[in-house]
Amino acid sequence: MTSSASVPNQGILGLLPEGLxxxxxxxxxxxxxxxxxxxDTVAAHGYARVMPPVAEFEETLTQRLKSARAQDLLRVVDPVSQRTLAMRPDMTAQVGRIAATRLAAAARPLRLSYGGPVxxxxxxxxxxxxERLQVGAELIGTDSVAAAVEIVNVAIEALQAAGVAGITIDFTLPDLIDTLAAGPMPLKDAEREQVRAELDAKDAGALVALGASAAAYLPLIEAAGPFHAAMEKLEGIDAATGQGAIASRIAALRAIAKPIGWDITLTLDPTERHGFEYQSWFGFSIFADxxxxxxxxxxxxAILRADGSEEPAVGFSLYPDPLIDAGFGAVPVKRLFLPLGHDAALAKVKRAEGWRTVAALSDTDDGAALGCGHWLDGSDIRPY
Structure with missing residues (x-):
């Protein structure tokens, strides 16, 4: 008999690292x-699934993670190569690596999907x-308006297929400040980051304090909110400059929004940058009621090609853990208890009909306690 002193602490055995x-x-x-x-919804639109590994060499991963730093990664030393590995914090970069290397010769536009833990x-x-579940799709080889229209609508359709309602799409223009600063609303390089930070914080007073050049960006704080009203304000800002520097961006956003169903709420925050550091001309966040x-x-x-050049792409990632916690994805399950001596052929038929069978291994097994709502009585199914 094992002594209590030799049994590991049960509390320690049940512990998991923080956040897991x-x-x-x-x-x-x-x-x-x-x-x-x-x-499945994404696949119906022609996106083929890839399955990258959970860890890669640190230097390979970090050069593609434009929005992450090496010190933000969970790292381990590979006992085989003695090189540092990094656990993936995001699968988009891995899909970009696959597209740029293993699938470099594949026809473009290249449609890929993925799903797994990060x-x-x-x-x-x-x-x-x-640890989070990430599911998404990437369209590689173009970042055109047509590609943006497809990716936004596939993302919406995928969420609706999962049963999500009350969806809001919040658009942003990640390169807006650079575009304006290089043209009609000039800023010095050092000023740009300050202006971005205060616009992110929606701090009008801080913008004014930075000087006249920065204060010119004040109207952008008001150009946020319900999509159509915010777009009109953005158009007014563009018209006031007299240069039409962002006219193409405005037209593109309207084209992306046009086919989206009336049941989807659209908003605009044109200067939002948090989380969009590696995005190019447009970005969007997805919310649900x-x-x-x-x-x-x-x-x-843009993804980095093997020759150092960049290739345009558009894509989306979903992080559905909160949905799962709220009960989305749950499906009714019919569990049928099979007593000792049951008809195995009949049980096979019942499984084909959608039942999940739980076979007794002893005469003391309790079907109800094992989660079954019914039991097989000869050829009849009876409820507990």
Missing amino acids: SDRLPPQAEASAHLARNVL LRLRANQLRPER GFVGEIGRGGGY
Whole structure:
């Protein structure tokens, strides 16, 4: 008999690192089902799935993670190569690597999808989990308006297929400040970052304090909110400059918004940069009623080719863990208890009909306790 002194502390055995957790039944199955719904919807639009590894050499990963720093990655030393590995904090960069190397010769535009866990070194207050499920799609080879229209609408359709309603798409223009600063509203290089920071904070007083050049950007704070009203304000700002520097961006956003259904709420925050550091001319965040914070984001960006040049792309990523926690992805399950001596052929038929069978291994097994709502009585199915 094992002495109590030799039994490991049960509390320690149950501990997990901060920000990591188990998914138990039925949430684990709901997670798989929701991800499957999203990926099936994306696949119906021609996106082929790829499955990159959970870790890569640090230098390979960091050179493609434009919005992440090496010190933000969870790293380990590979005992085989003795090189530093980094756990992926995002799958988009990995898909870009695949497109630029293994699929460099594939016809463009190249449509790829993916789904799997990502791991971050640190969490935040809104999302304390460090391991998150990421599901998404990338359209590589173009960042045209047509490509943007497709990617935004596929993202919406994928969420609707997962049962999500009350969707809001919040658009942004990540390169807006650079475009204006290089043209009708000039700023010195050092001023640009200051102006970006105060616009992100919506701090009008701080902008004025920075001087006349920065104060010229004040109207952009007001050009945020419900899409159509905000777009009119943005058009007014562009018209006031007399140069039409952002006319093409405005026309592109209107083209992207036009085919989106009336049941989707559209908003605009043209100067939002947080999380869009590597996006190019447009970006978008996805929100849903009843959830704090975004559940997805996307936009245009560039991937690094093997020769050092860049290739345009658009894509989106969904982070559905909050949806799963709220019950999305759950499906009714019919569980049938099979007593000892049951008809195996009949049980096979019942499984084909959609039942999930749980076979007794002893005469003490209790079907109801094992989660079954019915049991097989000869050839009849009876409820508990």
